[in-house]
Amino acid sequence: MGNNEEILLLFRKNEQQGFRLLYASFYDPLILFATQLLGDAEEAADVVQECFVDFWANRRFNSLRGSLENYLYSAVKHGCLNYLRNTRRREDKHDVIREELYDEEEGVDPELVEKLYRSMESLPEERRRILHMVCMEGMKYQEVADQLGVSINTVKTQMGRSLQFLRKALKTDDYLTLLFFLGKK
Incomplete structure (x- = not known):
């Protein structure tokens, strides 16, 4: 049995232990992945943390079909893209306001x-x-x-x-x- 299946089984038996194993197995690699996308390790950590919290709080482990690893990397990628889109929108708004006010x-x-x-x-x-x-x-x-x-x-x-x-x-x-x-x- 692979680490992914072990994590999902553990989540179903004991969520806290499942979360600990999930964190230990995927946190650092996901931070590196998100940092490559965002260029900022601090923001990457925020995105990864939000993905982990969403996974646990919304009990995604109960309905996950397919690879846990693929799901996590996809969730982090989408989280990074949302962060970049929202940051760009916020910066554009600030630029427009600044230009108009000045x-x-x-x-x-x-x-x-x-x-x-x-x-x-x-x-x-x-x-x-x-x-x-x-x-x-x-x-x-x-x-x-x-x-x-x-x-x-x-x-x-x-x-x-x-x-x-x-x-x-x-x-x-x-x-x-x-x-x-x-x-x-």
């Missing part, structure tokens, strides 16, 4: 940009994270809810509260500028 033809004052970012940084952590994901990363409310493990109503409520806070924190013209730029995203 475009002298638009007449946006760099002090206003600083004030907007300071106001957004003073939001509570969860609200700031949701505002960032929706406005800066361009994610839909349902995507944010799924990623954070909260309901879509929570995302809507937190967005409303974030915008309400920013409206109070900023002058009317500054808030309208913020809405203009966020609305274009």
Whole structure:
């Protein structure tokens, strides 16, 4: 019996021992594989860890058909591709915002940009994270809810509260500028 079958059998008998053997057998090779794809060992470790957690939390070992090794490498590859796509989307959004906010033809004052970012940084952590994901990363409310493990109503409520806070924190013209730029995203 190969190591892959042994891991799956152990998972079915004792999940913790199965996970330990899975980790010991595949963690380092998967990190190397993901690092080749991402070029960053720290990000690679995050992707591999997420794949392991998904494998265990969603009990993928119960329905796995075929090779465990093939499944893990495929899951890590897709995790890396998703990471790269999301990073690229986030960087593109940041570039667009930066260009628009600093475009002298638009007449946006760099002090206003600083004030907007300071106001957004003073939001509570969860609200700031949701505002960032929706406005800066361009994610839909349902995507944010799924990623954070909260309901879509929570995302809507937190967005409303974030915008309400920013409206109070900023002058009317500054808030309208913020809405203009966020609305274009």
